[in-house]
Amino acid sequence: MPLFLERDLKRKGSQEGLKGYFNKSANTILKENYESFSNTKTYDVFLSHSFLDAEVILGLKLALEEKNLTVYVDWIDDKQLNRDKVNARTANQLRNRMNNCKSLFFATSDNSSNSKWMPWELGYFDGLKNKVAIIPITKSISYNDTFSGQEYLGLYDYVIEQYGSLYIRYLNGTTEPFRDWIKE
Template sequence: MTFYTEAQVRAEGRRAGSLVHGGVQEALRKSARFDQYDIFLSHSFRDAEVILGVKKILEKTGRSVYVDWIDDAQLDRSAVTPETANLLRTRMNQSLSLVYAHSESSTTSKWMPWELGYFDGHRSGQAIAIMPLVSSASARPSGQEYLGLYPRIEELQSDGRQVPYVVRRPAGILEWKSLADLGRATSSFRRIVNGR
């Protein structure tokens, strides 16, 4: 099991952007299409390639993913306004789970802590996972202590390929559940037994 590196998700974003005339921004715009979402992606909007990569990785599991500046391009995230907050509340209410894409730039986000708190109160912590985006495969995520209250998204081996799962390690024992289970806000995790 490993964390997702920024280079890895950036490469996924570049691949997706290279397949569309207009690049990353056009690929993101074309991917906006839902009014109901499996995942509300809480993130810092500073790096479109990284966010597109995260979105594509999560969508490969069959989940629909809301990204505010894609699905609601009229929003100005730099301004904290009641209108923006109301629309984000509506979108979180339409979402089954929240994935908090934690990177170096998320520590300066005005919205991410608010989104996390709102969603925890609205749906419960059982529907939230932190997706650490680290600088290298050997790096360990760091940041706000309260992020440790939630399970993380990591890559696990499944049927010969790396797949994102929601994991936690109570007493050092690895437990996992799928992104679909995250959306169901289930508290049941499965234990890894004999490497599986």
């Protein structure tokens, strides 16, 4: 199946367990974050998403990591950030993280259109590195790999899974392996 199915990602996320990410005390989270924090850590993918899709996004992160990608997800890697309010501190931290990422995957879902941060992340990263791809999360099985989302998302190539690997589907219909795309 070329696109990413929500129920499969949700299953993967719940199997791994949001419990590992949310059932910790605030002190434990701050201590872990302090000990693992690095301004120089690099990632293959900055995963732009709606926090309302946390279980699905955890599953997507795990699926991408199974393909040997390093994936940044803000509420996992920077638990101390305040996602409820748009503020300069959070924006600066996200900019720093995006500077250390090779690409941005914009995870579309029913919730993504309501996100305050996703359009900002998309625009910033597109201007910064021009390595943005949409990663469609669908509710039903599709036997083709076409995607249409919000109008402005049609300006971007998108991610598909093919033969067990990730590919970028260009707007002209051609594909390229993710690892080749990221090197350009």
